[in-house]
Amino acid sequence: MGPEPNATVSGNQNCFNQIHSNNITTNITYADEKAKVLNWLSPLQPHVRHNDVRDRRQDGLGEWFLQTDEFLRWRDGGGESGKATLFCSGNPGVGKTFLR
Amino acid sequence: MIDRLLEHFRGENIAVACVYCDFQDHERQTAANMVGALTKQVVNALKMVPPEIEEEFKRAGSEIGGRGLQVVETVKLLGRALAPVNRTFICIDALDECSDKHLSQLLTSLQTISQTSPGVRLFITGRPHTRSAVEKYLPGSLQVIPFSPNSQDIREYLEMRLKHDSDSGEMSPALKADIMKRIPERIPDAYVIANSIIEAASNR
Numbered sequence: 001m002g003p004e005p006n007a008t009v010s011g012n013q014n015c016f017n018q019i020h021s022n023n024i025t026t027n028i029t030y031a032d033e034k035a036k037v038l039n040w041l042s043p044l045q046p047h048v049r050h051n052d053v054r055d056r057r058q059d060g061l062g063e064w065f066l067q068t069d070e071f072l073r074w075r076d077g078g079g080e081s082g083k084a085t086l087f088c089s090g091n092p093g094v095g096k097t098f099l100r
Numbered sequence: 101m102i103d104r105l106l107e108h109f110r111g112e113n114i115a116v117a118c119v120y121c122d123f124q125d126h127e128r129q130t131a132a133n134m135v136g137a138l139t140k141q142v143v144n145a146l147k148m149v150p151p152e153i154e155e156e157f158k159r160a161g162s163e164i165g166g167r168g169l170q171v172v173e174t175v176k177l178l179g180r181a182l183a184p185v186n187r188t189f190i191c192i193d194a195l196d197e198c199s200d201k202h203l204s205q206l207l208t209s210l211q212t213i214s215q216t217s218p219g220v221r222l223f224i225t226g227r228p229h230t231r232s233a234v235e236k237y238l239p240g241s242l243q244v245i246p247f248s249p250n251s252q253d254i255r256e257y258l259e260m261r262l263k264h265d266s267d268s269g270e271m272s273p274a275l276k277a278d279i280m281k282r283i284p285e286r287i288p289d290a291y292v293i294a295n296s297i298i299e300a301a302s303n304r
Contacts (some may be wrong), residue, residue: 037149037157041169041177042136043128043243049120050102066104070243074221075105075189083243084214085222087234090247 101223105189117141121197129198131205135174138190142181152180175209179216187219195226195234197230213286214241 065071065088074086105116117138121129143149149157156177160167169177182188190210198206214220222275224234225247235242 034144034149037153038140038144040157040160041140041143041153041174043134044119044133044137044140046118046137046141047245049122050118053120054103062121065245065247066101068245070245074243075108077221084241085224085238085243087231087236087242087244088223088225088247089228089231089244090225091227098159 102189109187110291113184115142115145115182115185116186116191117188118191119300122194123197126199129202131202131209132169132171132174132204134192134198135178135209136169136204136265139174139178139181141189142178142185146181150180150183152175166213171205171209172303175212178213179210182213182217182220185219188217189220189221189223189225193225195224196230203233204237207233211237214238252288282303 005088019032031081070083102116102118103116117140119129119134119137121134139153142155156173159170192206192210193208195203195206210222214222222238227235228246231244259280262271262279
């Protein structure tokens with residue numbers, strides 16, 4: 001692969017920037033085609049909810065959690081090392097969704 | 101957390117994809133649509149739609165009236181999308197809000213993905229009772245962390261709520277001060293318990 005696909009959760013970002021071609025017509029056609037494929041993959045739009053969460057959350061909330069060894073091992077561990085699945089268990093309203 | 105992961109791994113070959121389960125959206129939140137949504141986010145992050153996905157799309161479109169995806173197919177497509185990515189963080193929020201009908205299918209799909217794509221890390225949140233379902237499908241690789249806010253979290257949250265409360269002008273400073281003092285006071289016990297469980301778990 002060429003340059004990294006640095007992922008984001010924003011569903012409909014500007015596709016043109018991701019395609020390095022001088023042919024604008026091709027780009028528009030391709031972006032259009034990509035949008036159709038994305039739409040076919042799923043009608044859900046998690047980025048809409050994500051933006052809503054982002055607007056409402058408070059920086060620093062749950063910071064302790066993001067510093068735990070368990071979280072860091074999960075984030076940084078590769079392949080077999082560290083646990084591949086983290087289940088964050090808590091009652092509604094404790095702020096799991098709003099972890100920054 | 102999603103933004104934090106993206107910040108941390110900026111410029112690296114990673115992808116982050118999430119699904120927020122919602123009681124009110126059961127009709128659309130089928131396992132196929134949820135796995136499809138994960139695929140959609142990964143594909144969107146790639147420079148090109150992987151050829152296998154493009155072909156599958158064309159094949160589906162050529163059938164009469166077009167054809168929706170089955171969950172098994174979306175799992176395969178997600179595997180294709182993940183191939184060029186080194187590490188993928190998949191976040192499923194509020195798994196307890198997923199309908200019973202689709203929960204086992206979703207977990208089976210996640211199980212397949214984590215077995216076939218080694219660079220995948222799963223982050224799942226949910227009420228404690230969902231734990232047994234997660235354990236059933238993702239044994240061995242699972243780490244459980246009880247989450248409860250600490251007193252600093254509570255203070256920050258209260259400050260935010262008081263600041264945004266449109267009627268807060270009517271609240272006396274004394275009442276505000278009382279809220280800020282009394283509520284966090286009642287929380288630390290819960291935090292200490294959560295922390296000791298985490299420590300016990302990590303010393304195992």
